[in-house]
Amino acid sequence: MPDLKSPLKIKKIELRNRLVMPPMAMNLATKDGEVTEKLVEHYRERAKHTGMIIVEHSYVDPGGKLSERQLGIYKDDLIPGLTKIAEAIKGEGCVACIQITHAGGSCNKDITGKTSVSASKDWYKDKEVKELTLEEMEEIKNKFTQAARRAKEAGFQAVEVHGAHGFLLNQFASPLTNRREDKYGSSLESRLKYPMEVVEKVKQYTEDMLLMYRMGACDDRGDGFTLEDAQIFGKKLESAGVNIIDVSGGFCGSRPEGKDEQGYYVHFAERVKEAVSVPVIGVGGIVEPEFADKIVKEDRVDLAAVGRGLLKDPEWGAEFLS
Numbered sequence: 001m002p003d004l005k006s007p008l009k010i011k012k013i014e015l016r017n018r019l020v021m022p023p024m025a026m027n028l029a030t031k032d033g034e035v036t037e038k039l040v041e042h043y044r045e046r047a048k049h050t051g052m053i054i055v056e057h058s059y060v061d062p063g064g065k066l067s068e069r070q071l072g073i074y075k076d077d078l079i080p081g082l083t084k085i086a087e088a089i090k091g092e093g094c095v096a097c098i099q100i101t102h103a104g105g106s107c108n109k110d111i112t113g114k115t116s117v118s119a120s121k122d123w124y125k126d127k128e129v130k131e132l133t134l135e136e137m138e139e140i141k142n143k144f145t146q147a148a149r150r151a152k153e154a155g156f157q158a159v160e161v162h163g164a165h166g167f168l169l170n171q172f173a174s175p176l177t178n179r180r181e182d183k184y185g186s187s188l189e190s191r192l193k194y195p196m197e198v199v200e201k202v203k204q205y206t207e208d209m210l211l212m213y214r215m216g217a218c219d220d221r222g223d224g225f226t227l228e229d230a231q232i233f234g235k236k237l238e239s240a241g242v243n244i245i246d247v248s249g250g251f252c253g254s255r256p257e258g259k260d261e262q263g264y265y266v267h268f269a270e271r272v273k274e275a276v277s278v279p280v281i282g283v284g285g286i287v288e289p290e291f292a293d294k295i296v297k298e299d300r301v302d303l304a305a306v307g308r309g310l311l312k313d314p315e316w317g318a319e320f321l322s
């Protein structure tokens, strides 16, 4: 039975252990989304003993940018900077992944200069949000695809499509935000159609890379996306060729208030893992390496992600893994 120290080989890529640093926005990029030396060093420092680092959410389109100093992956000029991050991570023997995103209805005009877009508009009461047309959906799909190409050209070994925490692809999957009356709305099958199309399209650049999906596995409310939905979605992602499913929250967010127990979203990951045979990442409030080791040993998850632990202490888990 594997434990936290066990390597994991998927396709031709080997992770030296099961400790993952999940994506965490540092807001250290320039206003145009360019990489800074500070950001490179931030990742280098945390790559010394972790198995994989998933670089923070990088916007595929200026219209999908969430915060002022967010990292960008929306134009080719950004590739040299992104290459520096990928090289810093790989240079320490860690697998380099980058998360690609569009924040959809969560965006603000102050940042993007544009009206925000989403699957539908009704959910957003306090700002103007426009329902995407089919043509615009196609454009955004292409932007995700081009972002994956840039990730590959920058030397990343894996790319993670962001489908959690209430951002654009999550807005399509969840019945809370998707009220569309066309073929992309209503039934679960229809709501998953757009995220699946993005995955299928991104795949054209990931043959030699790992393709990952961060799933908002549950909205934690009766009228939202459920863990049963997540199991169906997981199977679809696996059939489409996704290599790792990174399981987090949907509209309940990544760090819900009051959920302080260690491994608070591990049970979401366990439920997805029951339905699929590809590796699954579990996350949420892990503070002890022994806990991360235990959930891998007990086969509840294949990989354990530790975010704030590694932010506070770049050496988190190093002694345990040595």
Ligand SMILES: Cc1cc2nc3c(=O)[nH]c(=O)nc-3n(C[C@H](O)[C@H](O)[C@H](O)COP(=O)(O)O)c2cc1C
Residues within 6 Å of the ligand: 022, 023, 024, 025, 026, 056, 057, 099, 162, 164, 165, 214, 248, 254, 255, 283, 284, 285, 286, 305, 306, 307, 308, 309
């Ligand atoms: C400062 C910060 C920024 C984050 N940014 C992202 C992000 O860019 N993409 C994402 O999917 N999750 C993001 N998250 C959520 C983390 O990936 C992780 O799921 C969450 O922090 C729970 O793990 P932890 O308890 O080990 O920190 C962020 C979390 C923090 C603390």
